[in-house]
Amino acid sequence: MDSLRGLPPGHAGQPALDPVLLYRLMAKSRALEERLVKMTKSADGYFWIGGPGEEAFNVPLGLLIKKGRGPAFDFLHLHYRSSAILTAMGMPMIDAIRQMASRATDPFSGGRNFVGHFAVRDWNVVPVTSPIETQYAIAPGTALAQLRHGGDAITIVNGGDAGTAEGDFATCLNWVSRPGRELPCLVIVTNNHWGISTAFDEVHGDRLIARRAGGFGIRWDTVDGNDAFAASAKLAEVFDYVRRTRKPFCLEAYVSRLHGHSSSSGGARVEEPDCLALLEARLIRDGRLTAALATEIREAYAAEALAALEKVRGEPIPDPRTIHDHVYAG
């Protein structure tokens, strides 16, 4: 890729993280998503949307976050397929289930918003929204504050390939690359090749989304987001680049969408490469994991998710008398 011009030699093929830890977190996130999908069938939740199939990219991303509150820490502007990032950052599984079940105990939105619409003040995870593009327009603001603050904190913004058809993607590329005013922003596109039911090839003439960044003088690259090792290594490289240079970078990751767009299309499993199965096979082949341990890990997280749901079923739903709470601050 010509996008790597000027970058130091990478760590191609070398996992930046403990591969078994990577596997565990991916399995945990997958178990969570599979439980969330089931909750739409068991009448425990109204609507599911999420990111099963993106774990090999999102878990290493979450592990690279400098987690905290305020401009000294990383800011995250995420879209709604980012549960594996939050899982890697330490989100308790039960909290996502609370949001799915619209419980008052949902720590992100108090039962007000869809699942996967996270908001965590203490981790700089700004409210995730249903529009597929707005986060790209907002991200330059936090990056500007971080540049002023000093230090190595960066802004991470992600979205899908479909969202890049909106003008906000170009807004982001423009605002983070103003000459002499470049911003420490990692612009990510997780390309699952779909926009709801419309295939990427049907509506996009451009083959490489990330290449658009090159027109703004922004360095860019692509990575196989189904390969946990490649994704880990590439993410480590580009995080380091943005932290160190205080300049933007655009990374496009090719990922799978294993349960379709959302429960609106049924949420059934579809035939696409499965990054969890791919990593599991590789670790078993390399002698880092046994099939029995892999099964044990997956079953343990599935049991944790089910136990969490059973607990959440007993938790309170929002009181309509709270509707006007938090309309205004102060």
Next chain:
Amino acid sequence: MATIAQALRMALHKGEAELGVTDIFGEDVGPPLGGVFTCTQGLKNTWNTPLDERGIIGTAMGLALAGQRVVAEIQFVDYIYNTIDLLKLAGNSCWSSMGQFPLPMVVMSPVGSGIHGSLYHSHSFDALATHLPGWKVVLPSTPSDVYGLMISAIKDPNPVLFLYPKALIRAPSKERLPGEPEDPKVLSKLIDAPLGEARKGWEPSWPAIEPFEIPIGVAKVLKPGQQLTVATYGRMAPICQAAAERLEGEGISAEVIDLRSLYPYDEAALIQSVKKTRRFIVVNEDTEVTNFGEHLLRKITEACFYDLEAPPRLLAGLNSPGIGLAWPLEEAQVPQERHVEAELRALAALSA
């Protein structure tokens, strides 16, 4: 005395000097222009942006999320329309996150007709602005109200849409801000940037304005009266006041209330006035269908139904897709003083 442009500039200066404003930005907001209406000349924290309204609103939101205090400008409100979902997000950020992410930010933008601005420099935004829950919306009509409300907007922990009437930006005013020099020429010399080469290296000398602010949500009685209540704001406020003063000579006593804030608005002041006068009219220049004034009519009808002696009325802009450039078109599309006068006279004559 001070114009709205000067009052706005002085308030923003206080904002960046004393209230922690870190960014005043938008298209042509920074040097060399200092705003197309000169409202941001001479300030320290101004900067120019790409001509990209979504980038302006989005970046303002991001800065606010990271703890900066921002005043962003949309050069004409006609160009704010393509930011509507970002405005919606800014309004629901606090609510959707259960109070975790309030967004203290000010977005200012000139509104309304009166400068021969044609289709894209004449629009009002009252109805849409008040349809953005989570925002506060102000629309002052005088320099001191502009100053006082901007100070309140900057201090507010919520998003505030600060609209101001472009036709009045340079209008002479009888008001003097506390601490403002008595001679307008002295004020101009202190804070208006010189033209041409003299602007290079120029720095303003800010007068010491005594601390004052206007609370958001409090209306002002421009002219007391006994027979009918006129609720208005923005460019229509001085027009209504002038019409009401003229009608006083005909024995028609109209009370004119400048709302100053559209949300929250001073419902109590309106009800109190209508219970006294028993007749009510709203005057604004936005298009008449689904007009903010219609909401006020509903509120007053519900609260004062048995007090009213005549059907409440709305005088607003015609429901046309834009303001025509030629003067007969604009004057026919937007209420003029003669239209206001006729409406007030008619309302005074109506019986329930």
